[in-house]
Amino acid sequence: MILSLVILICTIGFTACMKKTTAMKQEGPPFGSKxxxxxxxxxxxxxxxxxxVGPGIIRSVPYDGMEPHGVILEQLSTKIEVNDHNDIVYVKANYMGDGMTRSKVVNEPAAYLKAITVMFKREKGYDPDxxxxxxxxxxPDGTLHTNPKGMALAGRVAKGMDAGCIACHVDADGGDYLFNNTASHLD
Ligand code: HEC
Structure with a gap:
């Protein structure tokens, strides 16, 4: 009786676990899917x-950035909740244009905002590598930039490739993929 109960519990646990793993796994390319x-x-x-992001954005002090991000950047980080998962997000506003200066960005942000690059820490197991x-x-309107092949830049972007978000950020100190920050101050 006890044995069959144990087997039952194990089976339920295993099935739930498998379901979760399957849900996390994605077929096809590591990014840009539906x-x-x-x-x-x-x-x-x-x-x-x-x-x-968006019209109500909390403005932070712009700083001089470098390629491939903007010439001038603003950055925010905090914890947010998406689909019941609460974790840290880094949001970087990338400003570019001719003769960029910080005051141009402060006075006319919309004219120079070209991209918003974001890193959000997903559930454990999303991309353990x-x-x-x-x-x-x-x-700026929340739609996605694409790569030259037309793939939307969202997900495990350019995983396994020689260039792109992951390939470059893997070189950041501390092994956390963050160049400017450590998440520890929010733990
Ligand atoms: C060729 C290298 C390179 C590539 C490619 C790259 N980044 Fe970065 N990224 C950096 C550097 C360097 C910094 C820190 C310096 C700065 O603020 O510009 C940074 C900073 C960031 C930050 C702020 C958190 C941090 O690391 O300090 C975010 C968010 C970010 N990048 C997102 C992205 C996303 C999303 C992509 C892909 C669409 C991407 N990056 C592609 C080099 C890169």
Whole structure:
């Protein structure tokens, strides 16, 4: 009796676990799929609500950046909740244009905002090879930038490739894929 109960519990546990693993796994390319795009839209809605993007954005002090991000950048980070998962997000506004200066960005942000690059720490197991980051490059209206092949830049962006978000950020100190930050201050 006890044995069969144990077997039953194990089976239920195993099935639930397998279901979860299967749900996390994605067929096909590591980024730009329908699932990635729809997740990026949910994430965008949360970012708008939290005033991390969009017209109500909390303005931070612009600083001089470098390629491939903007010439001038603003950056925000905090914890947010997407689909019941609460974790840290880094949001980088990338400003570019001729003769860029910080005051131009302060006075006329919309004219120079070219992209919003975001890293959101997903559920454990989302991408264990790369610290479970979700990478996304939005246009100012929340739609997605694409790579030269037309793939939407959302998901495990350019995983396994020689160039792109993961390939470059893997070189950041500390093994956390973050160049400017450590997430520890929010733990
Ligand atoms: C060729 C290298 C390179 C590529 C490719 C790259 N980044 Fe970065 N990224 C950096 C560097 C360097 C910094 C820190 C310096 C700065 O602020 O510009 C940074 C900073 C960031 C930050 C702020 C958190 C941090 O690491 O400090 C985010 C968010 C970010 N990048 C997202 C992305 C996303 C999303 C992509 C892909 C669409 C991407 N990056 C592609 C080099 C890269």
């Amino acid at each position: 699932i990635d795009v729809s997740y990026s839209q949910k994430l965008w809605d949360v970012l708008v609500k939290e005033k991390l 790369n610290k479970d980051w979700f990478w996304v490059k939005y246009k």
